[in-house]
Amino acid sequence: MTLALIGVNYKTAPIELRERIAISREELPETTRALAAVPGVSECMIVSTCNRVELLAAVDSPEADLTGFLHRYFGLDPALLAPHIYEQRDRDAVRHLFRVAASLDSMVVGEPQILGQVKEAFAVARASGTVAGQLEHLLQSAFAAAKKVRSETEIGASSVSIASVAVDLARKIFGSLQGRTVFLVGAGKMSELAARHLVQQGAGAILVSNRTQARAQRMAEEFRGRVIPFEQLHQAASEADIVISSTGAPHPIFRPEDGQAFLHRRRNRPMFFIDIAVPRDVDPAMGKLEGIFVYDIDDLQQVAAAHMAERSREAGDAEALIAAEVERFQQRQRTVNAAPAIVALQRQAEEIRQTELRRVQSRLGALSAEQAAAVEALTRGLVNKFLHPPMQALKQAAREGDSARMEVLCDAWSVPAGAEREAEQTLASSEPGNGETEKAEAAHVGESSVETRP
C-alpha cells in the first residue's frame, strides 16, 4: 500500500487556476466518493481551501491515476494543470500532510484555520466511507503533530495582521471587549475589517460616521450600528472606547484639545484611537494625554511585522518537531506491519499447545478444576515465555525496517508465508471481540497508538 498526495496551492498555482478546481463544502462528499472510485485507490480524502486543493490517497497499484482524475473531473486541459501540480509519495506525502496540518505550509505561517479545515475534510471523507485504517492512522498522527507544534512552539501566539494587532492592543487597554463602544470614522475597507475583528471579540455598540452618509448607513446596517452625522463627530466621539479613523481628510480631525474634552466628558476613562488614515486623522500629540492611546498605521504594521519575524523563528523549531513526528509515524507504521507475523506466530503456538494438551489428557486422567487450571496456566506461561524473544526480535526488525531479518525470523519460526499480508488485513478490519489480534496489537503498538489520539 502506497500513500500518494497530489495538489495545487497558492505557491504553485495562480488564483485563476485554483478557483477552477476549488471544491465547495456541499460538493466535497460527492467528489471524495468519485475519487474513491478511481481504480487502485483504496482510501482517500480531499482538502480544499482557498489556498490549496489536495488529494490524499492510499493506493494499492501504481496505476491509480490521481492527476488524471483531476483533469477528467474538472474538465481541465492536462497541459494547463501540469506545470502547477505537485505530487508526493509515502514519506514525503506524510511530511507534507503534517506540515499542512501544523500550518507550516500556510500563506500566513501559524494561522489556526487550516487544522480545522483538514479535520473537516477528514470528517467528510469518514462520513463518505472513503477512509479506513491507514488514512485514519495517518490523519490522527497529523492532528497530534499539529497539536504538538502549537503547544510546544509559539508559532500561533502572536497576531500578524493589522486588525488583530489592533484587537490585541484594545485588550491590553480594556481587558474584555464585551460591551465596548467602537466608533468608525470613515467607512473604508480597513476600518471595516478592524471593526469586524472587534465585534467578533464581543465589542458592543458600533457608531459610524462618514462624509458620504449613504456609505455610513450601509456600514451601520452591516454592524447593526448607529450613524453619526459627520458634523457631530466630536460630540459622539466621547461615547466611544475605541475610535477607528480612516478618513481622507488632509489635516488631523482629532487634536489634543479635543482629547482633553473627551476625557473630561468621559471622567478620564481611557480611549484608544486606531488611526489608519494617511495623512493621519489623529494628531500624534494627542497620544501624550494621560488616558488616550493613539496607534497609527505604521505603529500597527511594525508590531505585525515583528510578530511575523517571531513566527518565522518559531517555524524553524516547528519544522524540527514535524521531522521527528514523521519519523515516529514511519517507525510506528513499520511496527504495525510486524503485527501480522506476530499474530500468526501466536496462533501457531496456541494450536501446538492445544494439540499437546489433548494428547496428554488421557494419561493425566480426571483432573480437579484447580489442577486443570494449574496445567492451563503452566502451558500458557511456557508458551508466552518461549514466544517473547522472537516477538521482540520481530518488533525490532520491523522498527528498523529490516525486511531480510523479518523474513529469516519468520522462516526460523515457521510462520507461514504470506502471514504478513493476511494479518495486515486482519488488523485493518479487527473486530473488538478478536482477542488474539487485540492482544498482538496491544503488545506491539499499544503504547504509541494511545499517543496518536489528539
Next chain:
Amino acid sequence: MYLLWLRVAAILYAAASVAVFPAVLYSLSRWRKICVHLGGLALFFHFVSVVEMLVQAHRWMPVGVREIESLLGLAVAGLFFLVWWLYDAISLGIFALPVTFFLVLVPALGPDRYTFPSEGVRVSWLVAHIAALLISYVALAFSMLASVLYLIQEQRIKSKLKPGQDSWWAPFEWLPPLDTLERIAHATLEFGFPCMTVGLVIGSVLAQETPLGASYFLDPKIIAAFISWVVYVLLLLVRRSAGLRGRRAAYLSGAVFLVMIAVWAANLFSHVHRYGAQ
C-alpha cells in the same frame, strides 16, 4: 499546635512564591495551577493556625508583633485570592505571595512571650480591631500596587513597544490590562475603607474603657490614625467625583499609604498604644 499549621503554611507560601514567577512571567498554565493550589492550601493552613491562635487568645494568650504579622499575612493572602477570583489577575501574586511568606516566616519560627501593660485590652474585641485595621492597610497597599502597575502598563502601551525591542518596558509583558488594574485599585480602596472605619470605631470604644479614658485620644499615634482616616475619605471622594485614575490616582494612593505606614510606625513610639512589652 497553631505553630505547626503556620509552619506548614509558610512552606506552602514559599513554594507558591516560587511557582508564581513562571506562571506570570512565562504564562505557563501548569505553573499557574500549581501556584494557585499551593497558595490556596497555604491560606487554608494559615487560617486554621490563626483560628487556633485566637482560641488561645481567649485563654489570655497575649497578642504580640509576631501574631500581628501572621494576621497581616493572612489579610494579604486572602485579599490576593479575592482579587484573583474576581479579576483573574494572578500577576499581583508576584508581590503578594512573597510578602505573605516573609510576614509568616518570623511568626512561624516560634511563639513570643508578651505581657500587656493593661488588663483592659484583654478582650476579644481587640482582635476585631486589629484584624479590621490590618485588612484596611492591606487593601490600601493593594490599591497602591495596582495603581503603580497601571502607570507602568500605561507607559508600556504608550511606548509602542515592538516584540523583541530592547526597552525598560519590555519585561512587563505579563501585566494585566489597564482596565483590570484600575478596577482592582478602585475596588480594594473601597473595600478597605469600611474596614478602617470599623477598626477605628472598635478601637475608640476599647480606648474609652481604659483607665486613660478620653485622654487616650490625645496621643499622637491616635491622632495620626484619625488623620489617615480623613485622608482616606478624601482620596475616595476625589476618585469618585473627578473619576481620578492613572498617574494622579497612583500619587494619591501613595500618599495615603505613606500616612498609613507612619501611623503603623507610631506604635513603636506611642505611650498608650503599643505592642506588648517583653
